[in-house]
Every structure is written in C-alpha cells, then in structure tokens.
Amino acid sequence: MGKRKTPRLRTVSKSVSAYPLNKFNSDFPHILGQEIVYLLASKGRADLQGNEWEQIFALCVGADWKPSNVGLDDVVMGNTAWGAKTVKSGVKDFKNLKQVRLISGRNSPVYSYGGTIDTTANPNVIGEQVLEIWNERVSAIREKYKHLEQSCW
Secondary structure, three states: OOOOOOOOOOOOOOOOOOOOOOOOOOOHHHHHHHHHHHHHHHHOOOOOOHHHHHHHHHHHHOOEEOOOOOOOOOEEEOOEEEEEEOOEOOOOOHHHOOOOEOOOOOOOHHHHHOOOOOOOOOHHHHHHHHHHHHHHHHHHHHHHOOEEEEEEO
C-alpha cells in the first residue's frame, strides 16, 4: 500500500505536527545516548523514571518540558504535545520483549463518578469508566494541541 494521501480542504489551514509519527531529527539518538551515559555515570544505576525521561525526551526533540498533572502534555512544541511515559518489565533482554504494562494514573472512577470502591462491581463496567475518563482527558488536551502523541521508555 502506498503513502496515504491527505485530504484537500477549502479555506482551512492544515495543522502539521512537529515531527511525523516516530520520525525525529537526526540528532535524536546521539542526544539520547549522551543523556543515558550521563545518567549512568552520575547515578551509578540504570534507572530512568518519570521526570528524568520527560526532560531527556524534550531535549532530544528540541521541545519544552512542561510537567503536567494530566500527564498527556509533558513535552510541548508548537501545536504538538507528547505524554512521556516510562514502563517497567521484568525482562532483562529487551530484544525479546513482547509486552509491557503501561499504568495511566488519575483515572479513578470513584473520584470521577462518585461512590466508593466496590470489589464486587463488574470489571467491564469499571474498565469502561476508566476508558471514558481517559478519553475525556485526551479530548481536553486536544483542545489545546492539535497533535497529541505518547513517548514510552
């Protein structure tokens, strides 16, 4: 299948993201490597988490780091925002890694819908509520930024 065409629109300015999806500037891997070497040398252990990854990612793409409570717009450049996430896995050999668990906090049905924790509640209903909360958060951020992407480490 060939390259997907974008629709031609009348009297509307198209919004272009800072970078095509997963295609960053040529300096990205060099800056990332530099920052990881610095981190290993200064910390003495290979443990990259939260704010550190957000700051490194922002530096790599030439964007601003703006820590966010929502976690979807931690790194900002023009009309593009990235949520920078770290993930953990028990697997030491990342080449064979098939699955990771990404935890998205602040999606509490108890807070958003009221009520109390009910361990007998239908997990599908709770799952739908969590997704609804997540989708509302994404919609709110998309009002500010046309392009919203996730960066995981």
